[in-house]
Amino acid sequence: MPMTDQAEQQPFRDLLVGSLPKLRRFALSLTGSRQRADDLVQTACMKALAAQGDWRQETRVEAWIFRILRNAWIDEIRHGAVRGPHADLADHEDAATTDGEAAVMSKLTLASVLAALDSLPPEQREVMVLVCVEEFSYAEVASMTGVPIGTVMSRLARARQKFAGLAGI
Amino acid sequence: MEKPTDTELMAYADGELPAPLAAKIAEIARADPDVQRRIERFRAVRAQLAQTLQPLAEEEVPEALRRAVLDMADGQTAADPRVVAFAPRVRPPAWRAWQVGLAASLLLMLGGVAGFLAGARQAGEGARSVAAVGSHVSAEIARHLSSLPSGSDTGIADAHLRLIATVLASDGTPCREFEVDSTGTGRTSTGIACLRDGSWFLDIAVAAQAAEGGFAPASSFATLEAYLLAIGAGEPLDAAAEAQALSAATPAD
Numbered sequence: 001m002p003m004t005d006q007a008e009q010q011p012f013r014d015l016l017v018g019s020l021p022k023l024r025r026f027a028l029s030l031t032g033s034r035q036r037a038d039d040l041v042q043t044a045c046m047k048a049l050a051a052q053g054d055w056r057q058e059t060r061v062e063a064w065i066f067r068i069l070r071n072a073w074i075d076e077i078r079h080g081a082v083r084g085p086h087a088d089l090a091d092h093e094d095a096a097t098t099d100g101e102a103a104v105m106s107k108l109t110l111a112s113v114l115a116a117l118d119s120l121p122p123e124q125r126e127v128m129v130l131v132c133v134e135e136f137s138y139a140e141v142a143s144m145t146g147v148p149i150g151t152v153m154s155r156l157a158r159a160r161q162k163f164a165g166l167a168g169i
Numbered sequence: 170m171e172k173p174t175d176t177e178l179m180a181y182a183d184g185e186l187p188a189p190l191a192a193k194i195a196e197i198a199r200a201d202p203d204v205q206r207r208i209e210r211f212r213a214v215r216a217q218l219a220q221t222l223q224p225l226a227e228e229e230v231p232e233a234l235r236r237a238v239l240d241m242a243d244g245q246t247a248a249d250p251r252v253v254a255f256a257p258r259v260r261p262p263a264w265r266a267w268q269v270g271l272a273a274s275l276l277l278m279l280g281g282v283a284g285f286l287a288g289a290r291q292a293g294e295g296a297r298s299v300a301a302v303g304s305h306v307s308a309e310i311a312r313h314l315s316s317l318p319s320g321s322d323t324g325i326a327d328a329h330l331r332l333i334a335t336v337l338a339s340d341g342t343p344c345r346e347f348e349v350d351s352t353g354t355g356r357t358s359t360g361i362a363c364l365r366d367g368s369w370f371l372d373i374a375v376a377a378q379a380a381e382g383g384f385a386p387a388s389s390f391a392t393l394e395a396y397l398l399a400i401g402a403g404e405p406l407d408a409a410a411e412a413q414a415l416s417a418a419t420p421a422d
Binding site: 012013016017020021022024025028029038041042043045046047049050072075078079108109110113128129131132133135137138153154156157160161163164167169 | 222242
């Protein structure tokens with residue numbers, strides 16, 4: 001197993017720990033569940049540490065780690081593992097307002113936003129969160145998701161229109 | 170300029186348009202309330218989403234998660250491969266072991282899995298039909314591993330077999346992820362079997378109480394991910410590459 005020089009490793013470790021709050025938010029907005037989100041973050045960190053030699057300084061480290069987390073999430077979907085108990089936030093925080101598509105969200109709560117995100121197809125959900133919440137550029141998102149920038153834009157436009165309909169915006 | 174498309178208006182709202190085009194859109198929007206309203210709608214969705222999810226990034230990271238990441242990062246120098254405390258769910262040793270070296274990782278995981286399987290065997294009929302770790306899988310499962318494409322599932326004795334994916338280890342060995350749901354016991358075993366000299370060997374298996382809907386919980390998925398990382402597995406093969414990789418399998422019976 002290749003040994004990384006300690007002097008190089010410390011900053012990476014600190015970068016990783018420093019990005020945990022945003023990684024958790026991203027994971028939660030993808031999965032809708034705190035438990036799954038923290039598992040996903042841990043898996044992504046494990047993979048990032050194993051692959052840290054692949055990180056190129058010219059890429060923002062956040063974009064690189066977000067892509068790893070996003071890929072781990074896609075793997076999980078493929079694996080079927082995400083289809084267990086799911087919307088724990090929607091269940092517990094304000095169950096009364098989470099009728100999904102049927103409910104017009106008069107007041108946007110965390111749970112209702114997560115429920116609306118959950119109603120989007122995964123490929124729309126991820127671009128929506130990466131651009132609107134995590135503030136990545138279209139080009140960064142195209143590179144993270146491996147699709148052309150035009151595809152990112154059309155997914156994002158569809159996601160926003162659907163969300164606007166749900167939220168009554 | 171013709172009436173701008175939704176995608177153009179969205180890119181304008183996001184500040185993603187080159188300056189000359191942005192200037193044109195701004196001019197059109199000043200003259201056309203409908204265009205202005207569409208731009209505002211894109212902005213409003215972004216603002217609502219960002220505002221609502223903002224507090225999540227300000228939450229304190231749970232100490233168990235922070236500790237687990239630090240421990241993984243420091244794993245190369247840590248001598249004590251103790252299990253990371255991550256109550257209440259089981260954290261397999263793989264979390265700590267992945268960096269210690271391949272041999273150590275395998276031993277730790279196999280030790281842990283033997284325990285899991287022993288429990289599974291007592292608990293239900295279905296687990297018995299899989300195999301002990303390190304040995305051949307049953308002839309019935311071997312036949313399905315050799316022939317069924319990933320994404321498909323089939324009934325086997327007292328259980329349900331689901332083929333998840335095929336990957337190649339760094340030495341080119343084809344390995345398959347699969348799940349076995351034991352009928353009636355609520356147990357799901359997730360495993361990875363690898364094809365060596367024409368036979369399928371069970372390299373790792375994790376037995377877990379199935380979540381609702383018969384799927385393994387995420388933590389067992391993480392264990393398999395650690396194993397795949399340890400054997401240098403690449404991305405899952407597509408259907409054609411999978412068929413090619415499986416052509417090395419001889420009929421198991």
